[in-house]
Amino acid sequence: MPSREHKAHALILRSVDYGDTDRILTLLLSPGGKTSAIAKGGKVSKKRFAGALELFRISAVSFRESRSGSLAFLNEARVVEDFRHIETSFDKIAFGSYATELTRELIQEGDDDPNIMALLIAYYRKLNTQDEEPRQLELHFLAFISHLLTRTGFGPSLKNCISCGRHALDGQELLYSLLGEGILCAGCRAPGQQTIETSSQTVSLMISCLDLNADSLDALIPPDPTLHQARRLILRTAHIALERELRSFKTLQLVFS
16 A cells, blocks of 8 residues: 655755755654655756755645655655745855754654744744844854754753752852753862853853843844853853764854854
């Protein structure tokens, strides 16, 4: 009996050429979660796929599951919404590519949390319409990474000391655990524990990345040292969650250099 056709909305998390005409895809489906699929003729068929197999698009797809449980077979895809202005800016491509790759790596095959797809779509929409003001681009990027880490269970504790539970902004000297757990009172540091000194301004900014909506983030003007330290700590936490750096991190570094 042939497998049943499924329909869903999809984000492309990765697209890799396979042979002369095909593509291997990692999709984020709603419904369905992260799924791997092959698009036969995906490199050449404009009628069946028509630009829908690239990053930074929401596509309506139809696919059949494999009987063997391996790659699904993508039958058709059409673009529902594209974020073409991301592709006009090197900085936006760097931010968007890292956000996409991190999403792909933090979620498991078959995970079907619709909030993660909604989070990535909201970030694409914001990135697509943003002016190229470096501080604002970076703030919204860090906010996305913070929300994604929290959503996938890797978010650090920012409001309270991970050891004693004291509120992080009570005026004490603060440290950040380099293992990614979060904020630590200086007096709570265990011998040999890897930490870095952290300002209360940086902690406040990291909390704002989680607590404020997009319009409120736009109004923030953090000083460069505060923004740079927040970036270092948030990306360090992502690195710890994955136990490696992403390929897109090299491109991201060019934005920050």
